[in-house]
Amino acid sequence: MTSTLGFAILAVLARGERTGYDLAAAMRTPVGYFWTAGHSQIHAELQKLRADGLVGFEAEHGPGPQGKKVYHLTADGLAALRAWVTEPPRARPERDELVLKTYASWLAEPGLLRRLFADQLAMHEERLAGYEREEAAFGGPPPPGDPRFGNYATLWCGLGYERHRVEWCRWMLERLSSAGA
Amino acid sequence: MTSTLGFAILAVLARGERTGYDLAAAMRTPVGYFWTAGHSQIHAELQKLRADGLVGFEAEHGPGPQGKKVYHLTADGLAALRAWVTEPPRARPERDELVLKTYASWLAEPGLLRRLFADQLAMHEERLAGYEREEAAFGGPPPPGDPRFGNYATLWCGLGYERHRVEWCRWMLERLSSAGA
DNA sequence: CAAACCATGTAACCAGTTACATGATTAC
DNA sequence: GTAATCATGTAACTGGTTACATGGTTTG
Known part of the structure; x- marks a missing residue:
């Protein structure tokens, strides 16, 4: 049961591979205009997506204690995203x-x-x-x-x-x- | 620190006294077009508002194990609501x-x-x-x-x-x- | 060498949803 | 009498925010 945030991540990844950090940047601009998430939420969601086989990553040497991970869509991930796009959106309560x-x-x-x-x-x-x-x-x-x-x-x-x-x-x-x- | 839901409740109560049940109905229509809450959230929030002295209630004999409570705005509640109305809204992230x-x-x-x-x-x-x-x-x-x-x-x-x-x-x-x- | 940026993760908390639980009153 | 409505509450869970924690790389 992929969350909407999961699909937001897949939608960005469909345009090219990204690190979690890059995804967080995309979630500010331009995706932030209609869906936002902080980096902590993104890293957690990436782990779920990976467990479901919708994304994969290549570990690279890079900054930080853990190095960096470049994520990409899998074939399953692309198929899931394609199926989701044309399904009617879940109604969310308005809050203004x-x-x-x-x-x-x-x-x-x-x-x-x-x-x-x-x-x-x-x-x-x-x-x-x-x-x-x-x-x-x-x-x-x-x-x-x-x-x-x-x-x-x-x-x-x-x-x-x-x-x-x-x-x-x-x-x-x-x-x-x-x-x- | 009254939440936005708290002010939504005060805004309904400003139009007349209500039970929690009535408030839940108002949170479906018409307030539900721009702010929603289920009855469980409303009862919890009413307890907070009461602790802060923004609402009061009269207990009446009525249906259910606990009878019914008719809530009304206090003078403090009305003042807090008035002050809140003209303050700039907190920016919320868009999610569409x-x-x-x-x-x-x-x-x-x-x-x-x-x-x-x-x-x-x-x-x-x-x-x-x-x-x-x-x-x-x-x-x-x-x-x-x-x-x-x-x-x-x-x-x-x-x-x-x-x-x-x-x-x-x-x-x-x-x-x-x-x-x- | 210092500051800005890149990079990943955990933990505590708050808001909101759904499910569980109870039971009186009213209308048919 | 039975079903719909009125009425209040708790508990478990999910989604999202903020704070904490670490540390390498790049630019000036």
């Missing part, structure tokens, strides 16, 4: 603290509330601008089948999400202003 | 399994992938239609300061989110169709 605050926002001081949403708006506008720069660097979507299609399609999702968030923050600020201080 | 699958989608069979996104599209269209019906029932936003403002504003966020998701699924399907197979 800003929306929860919004639910209780009728209790808040209007000035402080406007400040909260103005800050959130600025943050999402900044992220959006960053994604737009990234998108421009692509110059159009790569074809499905190209690994870069995965990067582009997730970026496109991020663009849509940030736009939605920006619009919602602006809508909130309008509502909060029109009702006076 | 569908986007992770998308990242690995270059490996997938095109037909199965189209099926995945068609199903997701149908699901989000259905949710969107439901939210639109709810929105129509409001007949415009209540003023901030009205508890119903909280409900309306979170609903508006949900509407935007579902629209974004619908658009992204459609974009994916277009990309996947134009590339043949």
Whole structure:
């Protein structure tokens, strides 16, 4: 029973062999935009994946007390990843603290509330601008089948999400202003 | 150090006294759209909130081996909730399994992938239609300061989110169709 | 030679889920 | 009377975070 984190690791490894350290870096950027994990979790998961025969490694001489291990997908690992990709995602409960605050926002001081949403708006506008720069660097979507299609399609999702968030923050600020201080 | 779940409970209690059972129901609908918890977690959290003096309860005779406890906010609880509402939300790591699958989608069979996104599209269209019906029932936003403002504003966020998701699924399907197979 | 980076691992803790356990009240 | 609902709690487990622990390699 491979966990979602396990598949996240397999998905990175499908693009080329990596050390645990490299995987941790990938789990910050770009995979961190939709799935994250610290290095301690990654090393533990790699041991499980290895026990299940989904990854293997070559030990190399390198830094640290244990040297380094370069992990790669096995044939079984690739097959498991391929099968997982098109299966419907397990529904996870939503958890959005800003929306929860919004639910209780009728209790808040209007000035402080406007400040909260103005800050959130600025943050999402900044992220959006960053994604737009990234998108421009692509110059159009790569074809499905190209690994870069995965990067582009997730970026496109991020663009849509940030736009939605920006619009919602602006809508909130309008509502909060029109009702006076 | 009250947890976010603690504030979710306080936010519900701010609208009126409730039993743990009632709180669990609220954590399914409507709060469940942005924060969820099972009843076991809620009872445990209520004990902590009580130890911190943020809630109190009246024991009543009722069903079950322990009777029932009707919880209410204390003055401290209301103050803590008010202070929390306008503080910036703690950044949580994103975890979106569908986007992770998308990242690995270059490996997938095109037909199965189209099926995945068609199903997701149908699901989000259905949710969107439901939210639109709810929105129509409001007949415009209540003023901030009205508890119903909280409900309306979170609903508006949900509407935007579902629209974004619908658009992204459609974009994916277009990309996947134009590339043949 | 010092700091930053590369590299792997364990342990303790916290949050959240699922399963177990009990039993009164209400509606049919 | 029986089933659904109301009602509260504990225990075991899983996933994830933070802190602890070690030490080699590279760059300035």
